[in-house]
Amino acid sequence: MSAELSTTPLDTWHRENGARMVPFAGYEMPIQYTSIVAEHQACRNHAALFDVSHMGRIRFDGEDSERLLDHLLTRKVTGMPLGRVRYGLICNADGGVLDDVLVSHLETPSQKRFHLLVVNASNRRKILKWLTPHVADFPHVTVTDRTELTAMIAVQGPKAIDVCKRLFRFDPSRLKYYRATITDQFDKPVILSRTGYTGEDGFELIVRAEEAARIWENVLLAGRDEGFTAAGLGARDTLRMEAAMPLYGHELDETIDPISAGLSFACNLEDRSFIGDQALREIAARVPQQTRIGLIPDGKRPAREGCEVHSAEGNAIGRITSGGPSPTLGHPIAMARVETSHANDDTFQIDIRGKIITARRAEMPFYKRA
Numbered sequence: 001m002s003a004e005l006s007t008t009p010l011d012t013w014h015r016e017n018g019a020r021m022v023p024f025a026g027y028e029m030p031i032q033y034t035s036i037v038a039e040h041q042a043c044r045n046h047a048a049l050f051d052v053s054h055m056g057r058i059r060f061d062g063e064d065s066e067r068l069l070d071h072l073l074t075r076k077v078t079g080m081p082l083g084r085v086r087y088g089l090i091c092n093a094d095g096g097v098l099d100d101v102l103v104s105h106l107e108t109p110s111q112k113r114f115h116l117l118v119v120n121a122s123n124r125r126k127i128l129k130w131l132t133p134h135v136a137d138f139p140h141v142t143v144t145d146r147t148e149l150t151a152m153i154a155v156q157g158p159k160a161i162d163v164c165k166r167l168f169r170f171d172p173s174r175l176k177y178y179r180a181t182i183t184d185q186f187d188k189p190v191i192l193s194r195t196g197y198t199g200e201d202g203f204e205l206i207v208r209a210e211e212a213a214r215i216w217e218n219v220l221l222a223g224r225d226e227g228f229t230a231a232g233l234g235a236r237d238t239l240r241m242e243a244a245m246p247l248y249g250h251e252l253d254e255t256i257d258p259i260s261a262g263l264s265f266a267c268n269l270e271d272r273s274f275i276g277d278q279a280l281r282e283i284a285a286r287v288p289q290q291t292r293i294g295l296i297p298d299g300k301r302p303a304r305e306g307c308e309v310h311s312a313e314g315n316a317i318g319r320i321t322s323g324g325p326s327p328t329l330g331h332p333i334a335m336a337r338v339e340t341s342h343a344n345d346d347t348f349q350i351d352i353r354g355k356i357i358t359a360r361r362a363e364m365p366f367y368k369r370a
Contacts, residue, residue, distance in 0.1 A: 008053035009151040009212040019232060025121035027054040030232040039231035040238050040327040043198055046227030047157030049219060050236055052197075055152055056124030057206060058131075060115040062141035069103060069115055071274055072134060074258060074267040080105045082113065085178045085193050088266050089258050090127065091276030095283055096254040097261070098130065099123040100246065104180045104193060116191070116206075118152075120248045151212030155219055156202035156239075158369070163223045164203075168192060172203050185215055197236065199243030199367055241333060242326050244294060244364035250305060250321045251292060251335060260288035260337075262364075290318065291343040294362040295334045295350070297323075301357060302332040303350045309336045310349040310356075317342045320350065326366060333366045334359070 005028045014021065019030035030051065032039060042048050060069060069077040075088030082105050090098045102118040119127050128145060135143050155164060161173050170183035172192060180193035191206035207215050220228055237247075246252050251261055258267055259280060269281055297303050307320040323334030334350070342348075348359045 006054075008051055009209040010051045010053065010153075010216055013213050013216060014051065014230075017230065019230075022233075024233060025054055027121065029054060030230075032232040032234045033230050036232070036234035036238060037327045039229060039235035042227060042229045043157045043200055043231060043235060043239055044328055045158070046229070047155060047160040047163065047202065047223055048198075048229055048231035048235065049216060050154040050156065050231055050233075051151070051216075052154050052204070052236075053147075053151040053212070054121035055147075056117075056119040056121060056127065057146040057150055057152065058117040058119060058124075058128065059144045059146050060117065060141060061112075061144070062138070064138045064140045065115050066105075068135065068138045068141050069117070070272070072131075073101070073103060073274060074276070074280070075103070076268045076272060077103060077105075077115070082107055083179050083181055085180050085195055087178075089252075089263065090130075091258070091274075091280065092254060093276055093279065095257040095259075095276045095279035097248070097252045097256055097258055098254060099127055100248060100252055100263075100266075102193075102195060104191075106180060106182055106191065108182060109189075116146075123248060149209055150206050151209050153205045153207070153212065153216055153219070154196055154198075154202065155205070156196045156198040156200045157228075158201060159223065159226045159228070160200070160202035163226050163228065164219060167218060167222055175203070177201075185218065188215070190215070197243075197245055198239035199245070199365060200239070200369055238324060238327055241322050241324060241335070242328055242365065242367035244335060244366060246292075246335075247322060251337075256337075257283050257288070259283045260290050260292070260340075262292040288340055290337045291340045292321070293336055293338055293343050294364040294366060295320075295323075295336055295348060295359040296362045296366075297332045297334060297350055297352075297357050297359040299357060300325075300332065301352055301355075303334045303352050303357065303359070307334075308351040309338055309359075310351065311342050312345060312347045312349065314349060317348075328367050333362070335364070
């Protein structure tokens with residue numbers, strides 16, 4: 001193993017249980033245990049556990065923390081109710097996306113309130129460095145990187161909530177979607193949020209690093225008779241593609257604004273001042289040059305990231321940002337950034353390694369749970 005790669009608190013468990021480990025965002029992570037398709041289907045039909053401890057967890061304490069975050073995020077944080085979780089973006093002055101994040105407003109058992117920012121693994125150090133000069137303007141705010149001290153576990157699938165009711169002092173079914181609370185699992189503190197990245201119902205847990213393996217095994221044991229299984233990054237990617245959820249570095253980066261990425265809902269532009277707000281107002285006032293769309297290629301050959309997209313007449317109009325087989329639907333799917341003037345076309349052509357494949361436009365998400 002390269003000395004440059006970090007490991008999560010669940011690394012030993014992964015290796016002892018046959019995971020195929022790969023480098024990802026500076027970590028060694030499990031990409032699969034059995035097969036990607038089997039783990040994908042387990043999540044869709046039962047429930048799957050994902051180690052997402054590589055995601056960054058940054059805590060904000062202090063009376064001005066909500067004002068600081070309101071200045072940094074495209075989503076309104078000031079006045080955010082206790083227990084609420086919001087999806088938002090951090091942009092540069094030009095409106096390009098530095099990261100897409102989740103922000104939570106939480107309260108400890110001792111009634112101390114704080115905000116928690118979950119950022120992408122590949123962007124954690126970048127965001128921490130970028131935060132430094134902005135935090136200096138808010139001397140009453142303390143920012144703490146909690147990533148190495150904690151683990152994060154996603155439990156996703158139609159049986160996730162019901163099976164795990166008995167594991168926590170707080171009943172997870174009482175949480176509405178995009179809500180969070182601090183509870184405990186056998187007297188060990190757990191941040192419990194009804195969020196996920198698969199298109200299924202479920203929740204995500206943030207626990208102390210030294211308690212991660214025990215809690216992971218407790219959840220697996222509780223769901224053993226209901227088909228619970230561990231799943232790797234491979235299934236997580238196919239699941240999020242079916243749900244048409246953007247992935248940083250694919251559908252988002254510093255050259256892409258959230259409006260053209262189809263994330264206008266996560267930009268609260270009225271009566272607010274935040275970094276990139278003026279650029280986003282200007283972008284929102286005109287038709288973006290490019291738009292994210294869904295495509296279904298003909299045949300069984302998947303279109304991967306970087307494949308060129310042509311109009312029906314054969315003119316180059318964009319590129320695939322994510323693509324692959326859909327285990328749920330039984331055929332390939334893809335997301336692409338194309339010229340907005342062609343976004344409502346019915347048919348397209350995709351150049352897959354020199355072979356032209358016809359594709360049709362599809363509504364997103366490709367899959368939506370009942």
